[in-house]
Amino acid sequence: EAEVAQSPRYKITEKSQAVAFWCDPISGHATLYWYRQILGQGPELLVQFQDESVVDDSQLPKDRFSAERLKGVDSTLKIQPAELGDSAMYLCASSSRLGSYEQYFGPGTRLTVT
Amino acid sequence: GDSVTQMEGPVTLSEEAFLTINCTYTATGYPSLFWYVQYPGEGLQLLLKATKADDKGSNKGFEATYRKETTSFHLEKGSVQVSDSAVYFCALITRSGNTGKLIFGQGTTLQVKP
Numbered sequence: 001e002a003e004v005a006q007s008p009r010y011k012i013t014e015k016s017q018a019v020a021f022w023c024d025p026i027s028g029h030a031t032l033y034w035y036r037q038i039l040g041q042g043p044e045l046l047v048q049f050q051d052e053s054v055v056d057d058s059q060l061p062k063d064r065f066s067a068e069r070l071k072g073v074d075s076t077l078k079i080q081p082a083e084l085g086d087s088a089m090y091l092c093a094s095s096s097r098l099g100s101y102e103q104y105f106g107p108g109t110r111l112t113v114t
Numbered sequence: 115g116d117s118v119t120q121m122e123g124p125v126t127l128s129e130e131a132f133l134t135i136n137c138t139y140t141a142t143g144y145p146s147l148f149w150y151v152q153y154p155g156e157g158l159q160l161l162l163k164a165t166k167a168d169d170k171g172s173n174k175g176f177e178a179t180y181r182k183e184t185t186s187f188h189l190e191k192g193s194v195q196v197s198d199s200a201v202y203f204c205a206l207i208t209r210s211g212n213t214g215k216l217i218f219g220q221g222t223t224l225q226v227k228p
Contacts, residue, residue, distance in 0.1 A: 004157070033216075042118075042203050042218025043158070056215065091157055101146045101165070101207045101214060105157035 002026040004106035006092050012112045018080035021109045025074070025094030033103060034067055034077050037089040049075065082113045116141040116208050120219035123201075127194055127226050135189040135222045137178075137204035145206040147171075147180050147187040152201045152221070161189075161202070194226045 005024040013019045025032050030051055035043035046065065048056040051072035060067065064083070069075040079086055089110050093103040121136040139147065146165045150158040162171035167182035176191045187204060204219040 006157075031214075035216075040220070042205070042220050043216075044218070045215055048215070093158075095214075101148065101163065101216075102160070103216060105150075105159070107155075107157045 004092055004094055004104055006090075006106035006109055008109055009107060010110050010112075012114060013082050015084055015113050016081040018078065019082050019111065020076055020078045021090050021092075021111075023075045023077070023092030023106060025092070026104055029094035029096050029104075030072070031095045031097060032069060032075050033093040033095075034075070035091040035093065037091055037108070039088070043089075043091055046077070079111075082111075084113050087111055087113045116145065116206060116217050118204050118206055118217055118219035120202075120204050120222050122220075122222070124223040124225055127224070129196055129226055129228050130193045131226075133189070133191040133194045133198075133224065135202055135204075135224070137187045137189065137219060139185050139187065139204075139206050141185075141206055141208060143208070144182075145208055147178070148205045148207070148216070149176065149178055149187070149189050150203040150205060150218075152203065154200070158203065194224070196226045196228055199224055199226045 032049045034046045037043040046060045047067045049069045067077045089108045091108045092106045095103045117140045148163045149161040151161045152158050162173040164171040164180035170179045178189045201221045201223050203221045207214050
């Protein structure tokens with residue numbers, strides 16, 4: 001069964017350091033999403049890609065966060081510099097087409113900033 | 115803006131008990147509604163969905179009916195098992211143009227005891 005892959009699964013970093021997360025969506029899925037899930041809350045969308053283009057990054061803190069999907073396949077989310085409040089689970093999801101409600105989630109990367 | 119409100123947890127039940135997790139929503143237009151489940155250490159999995167009023171979504175013994183008049187989508191299961199212990203998220207998807215943005219509730223933790 002096809003799955004969304006994410007790495008690393010866990011990351012501990014010191015504040016002010018840079019950190020990056022990687023996501024490989026299900027093969028053939030054109031739409032990719034990055035969500036942030038703070039402990040005890042539901043996920044919140046950070047950025048949405050259609051192929052290599054950003055279609056929604058309204059909730060992405062652009063002063064420190066960046067996301068790219070250069071070839072329209074895998075994607076990287078970067079934080080620089082990391083702050084204590086960035087500690088959360090970062091989830092990647094993909095869907096076959098824009099506007100589809102069938103989003104498939106990866107296992108997430110748990111980030112702890114010390 | 116659009117939002118989802120779930121009953122607070124944790125919900126603790128004995129095996130074979132009846133489960134209800136309440137979910138209400140606020141949305142413009144006609145959203146699609148979902149229940150996602152998150153097992154410990156894993157990403158979110160789509161449990162069931164309903165795309166229009168009066169639709170009933172069902173899967174693995176869980177059911178939820180899209181009630182437009184009460185703006186609700188309560189999750190039910192007639193007989194829970196220990197393996198159902200997880201965090202359950204109610205969500206809706208809103209569409210702006212061709213984009214689809216999932217909005218989640220805060221999650222309800224279910225603990226089933228033998």
